[in-house]
Amino acid sequence: MPHPSDLMPLSAYLTVSALMFAIGALGVLIRRNPLIIFMSIELMLNAVNLSFVAFSTFLDSADGQMFVFIVLTVAAAEVVVGLAIIVSIFRTRRNIDVDDMNVLRG
Amino acid sequence: MIAVQISFFVLAVATIASSIGVIAFKNAVYSALSLILTLLFLAMFYLQLGAMFIAIVQILIYAGAIMVLFLFVVTMLAPDQADETRDRIPWQRVVGIILGIVLVGALSILIFSGNNPSLIATHAQSGSLSHAVATTGNVEAFGNALFHGFLFPFEVTSLLIVIAILGALVFGRRA
Numbered sequence: 001m002p003h004p005s006d007l008m009p010l011s012a013y014l015t016v017s018a019l020m021f022a023i024g025a026l027g028v029l030i031r032r033n034p035l036i037i038f039m040s041i042e043l044m045l046n047a048v049n050l051s052f053v054a055f056s057t058f059l060d061s062a063d064g065q066m067f068v069f070i071v072l073t074v075a076a077a078e079v080v081v082g083l084a085i086i087v088s089i090f091r092t093r094r095n096i097d098v099d100d101m102n103v104l105r106g
Numbered sequence: 107m108i109a110v111q112i113s114f115f116v117l118a119v120a121t122i123a124s125s126i127g128v129i130a131f132k133n134a135v136y137s138a139l140s141l142i143l144t145l146l147f148l149a150m151f152y153l154q155l156g157a158m159f160i161a162i163v164q165i166l167i168y169a170g171a172i173m174v175l176f177l178f179v180v181t182m183l184a185p186d187q188a189d190e191t192r193d194r195i196p197w198q199r200v201v202g203i204i205l206g207i208v209l210v211g212a213l214s215i216l217i218f219s220g221n222n223p224s225l226i227a228t229h230a231q232s233g234s235l236s237h238a239v240a241t242t243g244n245v246e247a248f249g250n251a252l253f254h255g256f257l258f259p260f261e262v263t264s265l266l267i268v269i270a271i272l273g274a275l276v277f278g279r280r281a
Contacts, residue, residue: 007110011217013151016118018213020125020144022206027129029202035134035180039141042172043125046148049164057155060234062251066259068160069252072167073263077270079172083179084277090183099194 013054020047032098034086038079045075114154121147134180138173145169156236158244 020043027040049068056064090096124147127140145168152161238247252260 008114012114012118013155014217015214016121016151018217019122019210022210022213023122023125023129025209026202026206029205030199031129033134035176035183036129036137039128039137039176042141042168043128043144046145046168049160050148050151053152053155053157053160056157056235060236062235062238062247063255065157065160065248066252066256068157069163070256070259070263072163073266076167076172077266079175080270081273081277083175084274087179087183088277096183097194 010054010058014051017047017051017054020044020050034089034096034098037098038082038086042075042079045071110154117147117150117154121151135177138176138180141176142169142173145173156239156244159248 024040024043024047027043028037031037031040049071052064052067052071054064056062056068086096089101093100121144124140124143128137128144131137131140145164149161149164149169152158152164235247235251238250242250
């Protein structure tokens with residue numbers, strides 16, 4: 001089996017990763033549903049993961065895959081705490097528009 | 107090997123399309139399903155890059171566990187948040203789109219203007235990833251690298267997970 005770096009250039013993977021990251025950042029900027037903002041953050045984390053795996057393969061080192069593993073764990077923890085915050089915001093005030101959340105009290 | 111290139115471009119178009127779907131759908135359930143699709147396509151990218159373990163973990167943890175949690179919360183909170191029509195800060199969408207285009211431009215300048223050295227100089231030497239994969243196996247190479255070089259970060263993630271569980275318990279308590 002030939003090495004993947006012999007078939008596709010690294011910049012192809014990085015381009016897909018950059019486009020995904022930009023779409024995620026755009027989602028954070030223009031959407032006002034906090035759940036979709038969270039999904040956009042996941043999109044950005046996954047774009048970075050793709051470039052980590054691509055660099056890991058192209059540098060022929062396992063370090064990039066370790067970073068992906070750590071990012072995966074951090075993403076899981078972030079989703080758990082973030083969704084808990086969103087649910088508890090939804091309990092106290094019945095709408096979840098981020099533009100309405102401009103006071104630091106319940 | 108034209109097949110790899112064709113599959114790369116099909117995967118790239120599908121990934122970008124489904125990630126645009128995440129931010130474009132009005133209904134948050136459709137966004138979550140589109141995100142699951144994006145994560146599955148990314149797992150195929152990882153398979154193409156030879157990272158088998160990461161691909162399987164991506165499907166199991168991301169597309170399985172995390173997105174089930176997302177869909178659970180989305181369907182729990184769905185009925186009241188259908189109106190995203192009224193916009194309190196109307197200029198923020200235009201500014202967001204402009205900033206997104208600026209980000210794409212900056213990232214593509216970074217990718218295509220830098221000198222791109224042939225990174226793969228150390229092909230299949232001992233100590234490299236492809237050598238370890240060829241001699242021991244994919245998951246074994248991953249585990250060796252994780253527990254020999256990254257043991258301390260691996261242990262710290264367990265602390266992080268405990269903190270996340272405690273945080274979810276504190277927020278989930280009916281105060």
